Amino acid sequence: MASLGDLERSVMDLLWDHPEAATANTLRDALAQADTADGRELAVTTVLTVLARLEKKNLVARERDTRPHRYRAVMSREEHTVDLMNEALGNVMDREAVLARFIGGISGDEAATLRRLLESPAPGRSATEQPEQSA
Structure with missing residues (x-):
């Protein structure tokens, strides 16, 4: 894109x-x-x-x-942003490093929102595809 x-x-x-x-x-x-x-x-x-x-x-x-x-x-602003983020992640060899760098730059409130979103069922993603919960 x-x-x-x-x-x-x-x-x-x-x-x-x-x-x-x-x-x-x-x-x-x-x-x-x-x-x-x-x-x-x-x-x-x-x-x-x-x-x-x-x-x-x-x-x-x-x-x-x-x-x-x-x-x-054709698409919402949010859908466009998701496409850009997916494209950016798809073009790198070390996705984990990019994600870590991105997460390092977000605020505490944004981090809390991200945690909440990761722990809740995502639309279009089945329960078996949810991230594993750490004990």
């Missing part, structure tokens, strides 16, 4: 925050209101180019049955 550029991230944030499908014009106007274009006015063609890139990355779907076309996020 490819990383997102600043403008791609801004467009995805808009789509994630407003789950109804949006046109390129609507997104351009929202980007201008959010001042994410660094003071420059974005052309609708620029937004369309960004949307085409996001569609190629399988992050956005285009509704072709409407004119103008409407765009929506």
Whole structure:
């Protein structure tokens, strides 16, 4: 999964925050209101180019049955983050070292949340696949 550029991230944030499908014009106007274009006015063609890139990355779907076309996020922000984390872990030889480094940088509250999540049944994971409890 490819990383997102600043403008791609801004467009995805808009789509994630407003789950109804949006046109390129609507997104351009929202980007201008959010001042994410660094003071420059974005052309609708620029937004369309960004949307085409996001569609190629399988992050956005285009509704072709409407004119103008409407765009929506294919997955939630959380699902995208999970995909990025899985990709990052899949590209390393020593997953344990990466996980240890990651865990070393989280807060006490986040560590408590992680412990609680590891000890509870995960959605889509059977009881036999749960992590072993240490005695």
